Amino acid sequence: MVPKPNSSSIKLAIVGTRGIPARYGGFETFAEELGARLAGRGHQVTVYCRERYSEPHYRGVRLRYLPTLRHKYSDTVAHTFLSTLDLLLHRQDAALYCNAANALFTLLPRLFGMPVALNVDGLERKRRKWNLLGRAWYRMSERLSTLFPNAVVSDARSIAKYYAERYGKRTHFIPYGAEIGKVETVEALERLGLQRGNYFLYVSRMEPENNALLVREAFERVATDLRLALIGDAPYARAYIERVRETRDPRIAIPGAIYGQGYHELTSHCFAYIHATEVGGTHPALIEAMGRGALVLYLNTPENAEVAGGAGIPFERDDLARQLRLALDLSEAEREQWRSRAVERVRERYSWDAVTDDYEKLLLSLVGR
Numbered sequence: 001m002v003p004k005p006n007s008s009s010i011k012l013a014i015v016g017t018r019g020i021p022a023r024y025g026g027f028e029t030f031a032e033e034l035g036a037r038l039a040g041r042g043h044q045v046t047v048y049c050r051e052r053y054s055e056p057h058y059r060g061v062r063l064r065y066l067p068t069l070r071h072k073y074s075d076t077v078a079h080t081f082l083s084t085l086d087l088l089l090h091r092q093d094a095a096l097y098c099n100a101a102n103a104l105f106t107l108l109p110r111l112f113g114m115p116v117a118l119n120v121d122g123l124e125r126k127r128r129k130w131n132l133l134g135r136a137w138y139r140m141s142e143r144l145s146t147l148f149p150n151a152v153v154s155d156a157r158s159i160a161k162y163y164a165e166r167y168g169k170r171t172h173f174i175p176y177g178a179e180i181g182k183v184e185t186v187e188a189l190e191r192l193g194l195q196r197g198n199y200f201l202y203v204s205r206m207e208p209e210n211n212a213l214l215v216r217e218a219f220e221r222v223a224t225d226l227r228l229a230l231i232g233d234a235p236y237a238r239a240y241i242e243r244v245r246e247t248r249d250p251r252i253a254i255p256g257a258i259y260g261q262g263y264h265e266l267t268s269h270c271f272a273y274i275h276a277t278e279v280g281g282t283h284p285a286l287i288e289a290m291g292r293g294a295l296v297l298y299l300n301t302p303e304n305a306e307v308a309g310g311a312g313i314p315f316e317r318d319d320l321a322r323q324l325r326l327a328l329d330l331s332e333a334e335r336e337q338w339r340s341r342a343v344e345r346v347r348e349r350y351s352w353d354a355v356t357d358d359y360e361k362l363l364l365s366l367v368g369r
Contacts, residue, residue, distance in 0.1 A: 010367055011044040011091075015083045015105075016076065016098035019049025019065075020058055023259050025205055026284040027098045027121070030176060035061040037356040046092065048083040050075075064090075075235075077137075080105050088112055093367045096359070101137065103144035110150060115366035118149040120159065120171070121281050143167065150366050153359075156281040158302040172362055175307075176284045177352030178291035180343060182269070188262030189269060192229060192253050199227040199253075200324070201270035201294070203263065203285050204277055206232045211276035211299065211317075212244045218320035220249050224328055226271055233257040267292040272327050274320075275304060275312075282307055287350045290342035295335050297323055309349070311341035 014031045022028035035045045039060035046062040053063055066086060068079035076099060084105040087095060092114060097106050100120040110116050120142070145152055146169040154160040154171040163169045186196065200219060204210040212230055219228045228249075233256050234241065245254055258266065267273060273289035275298040286307050290296055296312035297320070298304040305314065315323040327335070 008364075009042045009044060010093040010363060012038065012046070012363060013064075013083075013087055013092040013095045014045065014047045014098070015087065015095055016080050016102040017047070017049075019051055019053075019063065020047050020061065021053060021260070023051065023257075026176070026280075026282075027119075029284050030119075031098065032059065032061075033177060033352055034356060034359055035059070037352060038360060041356070041360065043360075046090075048079070048086070050079050076101055077105075084108050087114070094363050096363070097149065100141045100145050103141040103148055106149040107144075110148060115151075116149040117151040117153055117172075117362060117366060118145055119153040119155065119174075120145050120163070121155065145169075151362060153362070154281065156303045156306055158306055159281045172358075174355060174358045174362070175350055176282050176287055177355040178284070178287040178346050178350050179264075179352070180291045180347055182292055183261070183264045184268075185261065185265055186269060188258060188265040191262075192255055194227060194229060194253070194266075194269075196269040197271050198225075199229050199270055200272050200274055201229050201231065201266055201289075202274045202276065203231040203266070203289075204275075204283075205234045205237075206230075206241045206244055207234050207237045208240055209277065209279040211278065213240070214317060214320065215274050215276050216244055216247060216249075216252060218324060219252065220247065221321040222324045222328070224251075224324075226328070227251045227253060229266060229270075230254045231256075231258050231263070231266060264292070267294055270294055272297060272324075274324075275299065276320075277301075277304070287346060291346040291350070293339045293343050295327060295338050296342055297327060307350075308342075309345050311338065311345040313338065 014035055017027040017031045018024045020032040022032045031047050035047050036059035039045045046064050048064050050068050066082045068075050080102045094115045095109050097118045106116045106118055146167045152171040153174050155175050160171045160173050163171050202215045206212045267289045273294040273296050275286045277283050278299055278301055281303055297315055298308050298312050300314035
């Protein structure tokens with residue numbers, strides 16, 4: 001059911017993600033959670049999608065489907081270009097674009113008098129999947145991000161600092177959000193042969209910069225009866241995923257991507273969550289695991305350390321096995337202290353309601369309300 005607009009509501013389009021329900025990565029989760037909350041406040045929200053859902057609305061958000069060119073280098077920009085043309089034909093009060101790669105397209109709605117905010121995410125040009133052309137596009141897009149949209153949003157203070165120092169551009173810092181508390185169901189665990197508290201968990205797109213292979217190889221060097229669940233997939237990383245799957249360790253489960261309730265169950269009941277991403281801004285999976293009360297181990301990058309804020313155990317690329325043993329050697333009381341700190345960190349800094357407040361304030365200011 002779509003909420004009725006009120007006198008202060010705006011019509012908002014969210015552009016540049018694969019769409020909702022979230023079935024891919026951080027931007028899709030962001031579009032779903034923010035869109036649903038803004039719709040719940042009476043705003044009319046449309047999310048442009050690439051994948052079809054069985055209904056025209058989801059969680060109060062209108063879904064708009066357009067085609068794309070299914071290729072690593074064209075998927076995002078082709079869909080965003082078509083979405084932008086459609087946006088000009090179906091005018092909204094404001095548009096929120098996701099991904100710095102889409103910066104070029106924010107100029108068109110702005111020229112037609114439609115205010116635009118752009119969430120630039122992290123430094124995506126550093127991903128190894130991009131060739132010279134892809135990295136050049138992202139580098140150009142960083143510059144265009146500072147020129148074309150009305151407002152630029154960074155989800156990590158380290159990214160805000162980067163744009164300020166490199167381009168002299170002030171961005172609006174608004175982080176991602178997460179739910180707090182565990183879910184009680186365990187159907188996903190049962191399907192994978194896991195038990196509460198007996199597995200390490202890794203969740204991410206299985207691309208080289210997210211280091212699933214590093215996690216698997218480190219775990220294989222640790223003597224423990226606990227298991228490792230490597231959750232994730234990626235459309236353009238088949239060769240890398242095959243390398244990740246090349247294990248004979250019976251303790252390791254690699255079922256592919258799991259979303260929705262199953263994902264929430266896995267983060268709620270793991271012994272510890274391993275976050276190994278090294279590129280990007282704030283990663284929702286890290287915040288979500290903390291919100292569920294997981295004991296968190298994270299690769300020590302500025303963005304990950306900013307999120308963890310002393311509520312997780314850092315590791316370097318060459319010492320993950322040692323830190324896994326450290327987590328196993330902690331007393332249960334010590335582990336509970338880490339888990340409690342993680343929950344409080346999310347409660348204080350990463351509430352979805354607070355994130356929605358900030359975006360609502362920004363968008364209303366752009367449309368002059």
